[in-house]
Amino acid sequence: MNHIDRPHYPLFNEADSAEIVNARIGPNVASRTRQVAEAVVRHLHAAVKEIQPSHEEWLAAIQFLTDTGHMCTDWRQEFILLSDVLGVSMLVDAINHRRPDGATENTILGPFFVDGISVSTHGTNICHDGKGEPLVLRGRVIDIHGEPVKDAIIDVWQTNDDGFYDVQQKGVQPDGNLRGKFETDSEGKYWFRTVKPRDYPIPDDGPVGRMLRTLGRHPNRAAHIHFIVQASGYETVITHIFAPDCPYLAEDTVFGVKESLIGNFELTDNEKEAASLGFPSPFWSVRQDFVLKPSD
Amino acid sequence: MNHIDRPHYPLFNEADSAEIVNARIGPNVASRTRQVAEAVVRHLHAAVKEIQPSHEEWLAAIQFLTDTGHMCTDWRQEFILLSDVLGVSMLVDAINHRRPDGATENTILGPFFVDGISVSTHGTNICHDGKGEPLVLRGRVIDIHGEPVKDAIIDVWQTNDDGFYDVQQKGVQPDGNLRGKFETDSEGKYWFRTVKPRDYPIPDDGPVGRMLRTLGRHPNRAAHIHFIVQASGYETVITHIFAPDCPYLAEDTVFGVKESLIGNFELTDNEKEAASLGFPSPFWSVRQDFVLKPSD
Numbered sequence: 193m194n195h196i197d198r199p200h201y202p203l204f205n206e207a208d209s210a211e212i213v214n215a216r217i218g219p220n221v222a223s224r225t226r227q228v229a230e231a232v233v234r235h236l237h238a239a240v241k242e243i244q245p246s247h248e249e250w251l252a253a254i255q256f257l258t259d260t261g262h263m264c265t266d267w268r269q270e271f272i273l274l275s276d277v278l279g280v281s282m283l284v285d286a287i288n289h290r291r292p293d294g295a296t297e298n299t300i301l302g303p304f305f306v307d308g309i310s311v312s313t314h315g316t317n318i319c320h321d322g323k324g325e326p327l328v329l330r331g332r333v334i335d336i337h338g339e340p341v342k343d344a345i346i347d348v349w350q351t352n353d354d355g356f357y358d359v360q361q362k363g364v365q366p367d368g369n370l371r372g373k374f375e376t377d378s379e380g381k382y383w384f385r386t387v388k389p390r391d392y393p394i395p396d397d398g399p400v401g402r403m404l405r406t407l408g409r410h411p412n413r414a415a416h417i418h419f420i421v422q423a424s425g426y427e428t429v430i431t432h433i434f435a436p437d438c439p440y441l442a443e444d445t446v447f448g449v450k451e452s453l454i455g456n457f458e459l460t461d462n463e464k465e466a467a468s469l470g471f472p473s474p475f476w477s478v479r480q481d482f483v484l485k486p487s488d
Numbered sequence: 489m490n491h492i493d494r495p496h497y498p499l500f501n502e503a504d505s506a507e508i509v510n511a512r513i514g515p516n517v518a519s520r521t522r523q524v525a526e527a528v529v530r531h532l533h534a535a536v537k538e539i540q541p542s543h544e545e546w547l548a549a550i551q552f553l554t555d556t557g558h559m560c561t562d563w564r565q566e567f568i569l570l571s572d573v574l575g576v577s578m579l580v581d582a583i584n585h586r587r588p589d590g591a592t593e594n595t596i597l598g599p600f601f602v603d604g605i606s607v608s609t610h611g612t613n614i615c616h617d618g619k620g621e622p623l624v625l626r627g628r629v630i631d632i633h634g635e636p637v638k639d640a641i642i643d644v645w646q647t648n649d650d651g652f653y654d655v656q657q658k659g660v661q662p663d664g665n666l667r668g669k670f671e672t673d674s675e676g677k678y679w680f681r682t683v684k685p686r687d688y689p690i691p692d693d694g695p696v697g698r699m700l701r702t703l704g705r706h707p708n709r710a711a712h713i714h715f716i717v718q719a720s721g722y723e724t725v726i727t728h729i730f731a732p733d734c735p736y737l738a739e740d741t742v743f744g745v746k747e748s749l750i751g752n753f754e755l756t757d758n759e760k761e762a763a764s765l766g767f768p769s770p771f772w773s774v775r776q777d778f779v780l781k782p783s784d
Contacts, residue, residue: 201738
């Protein structure tokens with residue numbers, strides 16, 4: 193007769209399931225790793241205990257995660273889309289970018305930023321395909337005391353009037369269409385020409401799109417222009433400016449809209465100014481300042 | 489000047505993030521779908537708020553899920569492995585198979601069950617590769633009142649003594665090695681010959697294996713034989729019998745061990761019985777009854 197080893201760890205039971213799993217974490221695991229793992233297991237088990245999934249529902253969840261993984265390629269990140277439409281990306285951004293009142297708020301980066309664009313002169317028109325309603329954007333970068341921030345770098349990008357970024361339509365749109373970089377002058381000022389942004393759907397031909405349809409949700413993002421504003425000594429701002437008349441303003445499928453990021457869009461009927469800009473009249477005019485907080 | 493549409497839904501804020509996401513679920517969504525989605529979002533946001541991941545940690549989570557998805561193929565299900573090692577598979581099983589005291593408990597099915605094996609005569613030796621320590625297993629299938637259940641079907645499968653299931657080593661192991669099906673007689677009895685089960689690691693060359701190492705955990709399953717016991721009018725039992733002397737009994741990496749499933753393994757030194765079984769002496773002898781509850 194062989195002996196029965198005494199358990200060193202408690203055997204599984206439903207009531208204490210999360211604690212039993214977490215008791216297995218080894219003694220030499222880094223404290224942050226332990227903290228994250230314990231929280232994931234605790235919340236995951238709490239969710240399962242509340243939902244009480246059938247075996248078939250559990251298997252459907254496994255299949256959904258598998259399908260989402262299989263959709264990911266070098267140019268499509270379906271798990272980021274999932275994080276976006278569940279509000280997790282915005283929540284992580286909010287947690288990491290709590291700022292004093294008055295400082296420009298962050299919103300999500302999105303997958304279409306391209307690094308390494310060269311700086312253009314003020315006034316450059318970044319629209320190279322001639323589509324959309326002309327728009328001039330002017331503003332300043334200032335600090336939280338209202339002082340100008342000179343030599344700040346402003347990256348800007350948006351979709352064209354068909355709702356696609358240049359990198360989604362290589363060979364269709366001109367290279368670098370609706371993408372630019374500007375540097376503020378000694379008064380913190382910048383300006384450039386572009387077109388009014390439009391709403392567009394996130395890629396919805398995969399598992400995340402199917403999930404949105406199952407939940408009775410649409411895949412549309414509110415119309416916006418992306419910005420990254422960086423200056424030495426200040427916290428970098430990653431944000432959007434939203435068009436105030438977009439029908440999806442309160443229903444952005446990735447929850448990116450904040451009240452302070454709804455832009456001041458004016459339809460300007462001024463033949464003389466239009467002519468100086470090379471625009472027809474009326475055209476859109478936006479005034480947008482960015483307020484930076486010092487880096488910690 | 490264009491007008492500003494009034495939001496129909498609240499804009500994002502950190503404090504109310506989960507409620508804001510859940511408010512988007514459409515009015516015509518099935519109530520169970522709504523219930524599951526709301527719980528997932530609520531627990532997910534609670535986890536993020538507790539963990540407060542940095543952007544880099546969030547990206548590492550996205551990459552882990554992506555890698556796990558990419559590891560999944562027709563013959564490798566890395567998300568089920570993840571569910572297993574986090575105790576979720578056992579929790580879902582426990583929730584769905586609460587049974588009265590005395591009824592045989594369930595444990596996880598695992599990925600290596602093969603349906604459609606034909607029934608063998610009692611006493612058949614299911615070990616076809618000659619490896620391992622011979623073992624005879626005898627028992628009865630009874631109901632919770634102790635009455636025999638005749639014509640019950642018992643599926644059995646286990647790894648060979650190298651720690652692999654036949655389906656993991658096609659062309660290496662004989663087809664159907666250590667896999668069998670038996671039917672109880674009029675007294676509920678069954679018996680068959682096999683070998684003592686051994687511990688073995690789950691596949692740990694993927695993201696789940698890397699996660700286990702990061703958490704200071706080993707990938708080993710406690711030594712076990714799998715069973716599915718089915719009879720008309722009774723709830724099907726999916727379970728294991730564990731070898732009581734296995735060093736991983738209290739550390740099964742998928743949390744499958746329950747006290748009631750630790751088998752009664754006797755090392756039997758009896759030349760006459762050994763000869764009648766075609767075994768050397770001593771050999772292993774296991775007595776295992778299965779107690780079924782009526783189906784609802």
